[in-house]
Amino acid sequence: MIQDLNLEIPRGEFVSILGPSGCGKTTTLNMIAGFNTPSLGDIRIRGRSQTRVPPERRNLGLVFQNYALFPHMTVADNVGFGLRMRSTPKAEIEPAVQAALRSVRLDGLGGRYPKALSGGQQQRVALARAIAPRPTVLLLDEPLSNLDLKLREAMRIELKEIHEQLGMTFVYVTHDQEEAMAMSDRIVVMWQGAIAQQGKPDSIYRSPATRFVADFIGRSNVLSVSKSAREAPFLHLTLEGSPIVLRSACVGGAQTIRSCCIRPECIVLLEETQADIVGQNQFDGVVRRIVNLGAHIELLVEIADGLRLTVLIRSGRSSFPPEPGSTVTLGVDPHDVQLLAD
The missing domain is CATH 2.40.50.140 (Nucleic acid-binding proteins)
Structure with a gap:
């Protein structure tokens, strides 16, 4: 249950919502996405209320931990799926797909199928699919949790570089404090459905406000x-x-x-x-x-x-x-x- 959540995310910021299981971070992400409806308050994106806007019309990109790629489609078809669902003209889909693949360093792999890719490559395909329609905000729900340690560390660097390249707003949900520290412009620490502390990674690490934050971060x-x-x-x-x-x-x-x-x-x-x-x-x-x-x-x-x-x-x-x-x-x-x- 979320309690009195008041959060403002500037355009282009990489914000991580960090906390243990059950603290409300995924519920918060689902409310932004439109999968859950808040009982009180409002959600605004670029100044416009979203509470009555269905998920498919919020212009958001979504990346999940299980990739959710279509195994019978090629990489290019997977990346272009969202564009086709939006009835994007065919002449615009191919350039958008190629641009998205370039941004995640998968040039030349558009003809392959997901089963022929490594776990890290599949995650980048999922990321390319989410950014191809150029969403206002990209929501990422523990996208690296299924990768091994070395690959997670490499993907952290790549995700941050992709964010800096695109200049897009990223809202990243994780329970992994190292991920949040390594990538975020700002960390929002949640506990029992409320924000325990928020700020720059170094500030939260050096000056934790509560026993919970001090114990959870580092x-x-x-x-x-x-x-x-x-x-x-x-x-x-x-x-x-x-x-x-x-x-x-x-x-x-x-x-x-x-x-x-x-x-x-x-x-x-x-x-x-x-x-x-x-x-x-x-x-x-x-x-x-x-x-x-x-x-x-x-x-x-x-x-x-x-x-x-x-x-x-x-x-x-x-x-x-x-x-x-x-x-x-x-x-x-x-x-x-x-x-x-x-």
């Missing part, structure tokens, strides 16, 4: 706060269940601060020569677990009874990582201690 250490007090220029946060006090440079409102978060890569493993950095939060902990991730090493460090932090450091440093059970000193810049709303 990896984060979410810490409960028992007490907060302002002592300019910092906000002092006492971590629940421990004597540890963190200084945060973030500006808190009038509301009570109940939690904060620190990204694992923002925690520094200090050597003796780096100790006593002015203004930095510093505290000791015991290494409980080490996981080698290749380019990075993940440490689980216990800083108080029952209070553990995930720390991410680069591989290849001569004196790191420490041994499990050893004591380390951690450092965190106050600007990296983000305040969260519940």
Whole structure:
């Protein structure tokens, strides 16, 4: 169920609607497409109300995760299907089909059938079919979810390049945060039928507004706060269940601060020569677990009874990582201690 959704998408923007299963993102897309009708409010495209306009007359392109290609039709016939349904003159269909195939880098494959194509090529045919009629908005519902990891990563780059080439408005639904971060001009994070936060990818990652967003976007250490007090220029946060006090440079409102978060890569493993950095939060902990991730090493460090932090450091440093059970000193810049709303 969607609750009080208020979303405006500028022309030409790549917007991703991101959230876990059941949060309302596909329902939102279906309302834009005309498959679902909102009980209240309005949907406008280029200033015109769409609530009484049937899906086929909204001038929208649709790309789904299952491609929905016709196996008995060639690539060119699949791409031209929407144009034929719109009674486009035959003389205009062929140039439009070829232009769409060029835009998705499938020149010369118009005579093949879908079964002769790879998964990535089939997805690009579905994309070409959607953009051939030059829709006002292109709606994409988890279009890469059926592809393997390497192909998904390659298609992310291609989709973004196609968007920049066409200058078309893209509304992209996904549960994959990496996809949203890699491609979007703006991310709309949904939770329980409402918008939890929206903004540029970097802004949402660096400054999550709630515990849900901090936990869902990337990896984060979410810490409960028992007490907060302002002592300019910092906000002092006492971590629940421990004597540890963190200084945060973030500006808190009038509301009570109940939690904060620190990204694992923002925690520094200090050597003796780096100790006593002015203004930095510093505290000791015991290494409980080490996981080698290749380019990075993940440490689980216990800083108080029952209070553990995930720390991410680069591989290849001569004196790191420490041994499990050893004591380390951690450092965190106050600007990296983000305040969260519940």
